[in-house]
Amino acid sequence: MTMIQDTIKHHLTDALLMAYSAGTLPEAFSLAVAAHISMCDECRARLGAFDTVGGTLMENCDAAVMSADSLDATLAMIDLAEARPAERDVPLGGGVLPAPVRAYVGGDLDSVRWRPVGMGVKQAILPTKGDATARLLYIPAGAAVPDHGHKGTELTLVIRGAFEDKVDHFGPGDIEVANEDLDHTPIADIGEDCICLAATDAPLRFNSWLPRIAQPFLRI
Incomplete structure (x- = not known):
């Protein structure tokens, strides 16, 4: 783990960490953030700072008149907090x-139920609630994910191996935050198969016709 800590160079944004601390991220994004935090001392420390600030603000807030739907809103926030992956008993x-x-997954890598998506790439969709989705991706060494853009935000955490795109090189523990401005073709390093966790809040925008045809069936 120390070696991974020393080589992580792509971290979470302050906005993502603050939203995670406040419990306002979709479950799929919370999972990606929690997984990165479990691998990255720097982001874990930054999250602790945001948690402390949030607690202080709550303590110093003046009393406010409650709205008619405040109970329902509070219960919904409790549901979000209970789903916060970093605090699960694992x-x-x-x-x-x-x-x-x-x-x-219910275990480690040998428990993943992979499904082929073409060109040797495999995926396993994880059971998260809401419109955002999370999936594990297996990309064979040297293989490429089809060229695509984004209709929303995509968080991609490298768990094992590495990939490279037009932005940079991403190794274990690195997380890439992609939005509508980025079109790219991630390519796994030659030396090792790449395993990633990807979370998206909107379908990808593939630039060739074959992935677009398969997209509804693959739920990407």
């Missing part, structure tokens, strides 16, 4: 998958 011991991801 073992923190060794394994390929980060502990928050193992809680969704």
Whole structure:
């Protein structure tokens, strides 16, 4: 783990960490954030700072008149907090998958139920609530994910191996935050198969016709 900590160079944005701290992220995004935090001391420390600030603000807030739907809103926030993956009761011991991801898979890498998506690439969609989705991706060494853009935001965390695109090179623990402005073709490094966790809040925008035809069936 120390070696991974020393090589992580792509981190979470302050906006994502603050939203995670406040419990306002979709579950799929919360999972990606929690998985990165479990691998990254720097982002874990930054999250702790945001949690502290949030707690202080709550303590110093003046009393306010409650609206008629305040109870329902509070219960919804409790549901979000309970779904916060970093706080699930999961073992923190060794394994390929980060502990928050193992809680969704029901084990480590040998428990993942992969489904082929073409060109040797495989995926496993994880059971998250809401419109955003989370999936594990297996990209064979040297293989490429089809060229695509984004209709929303995509968080891609490298768990094992590495990939490169027009932005940079991403290794274990790195997380890429992509939005509507980015079109790219991630390519796994030659030396090792790449395993990633990807969370999206909108379908990808593929630039060739074959992936577009398969897209509804693959739920990408």
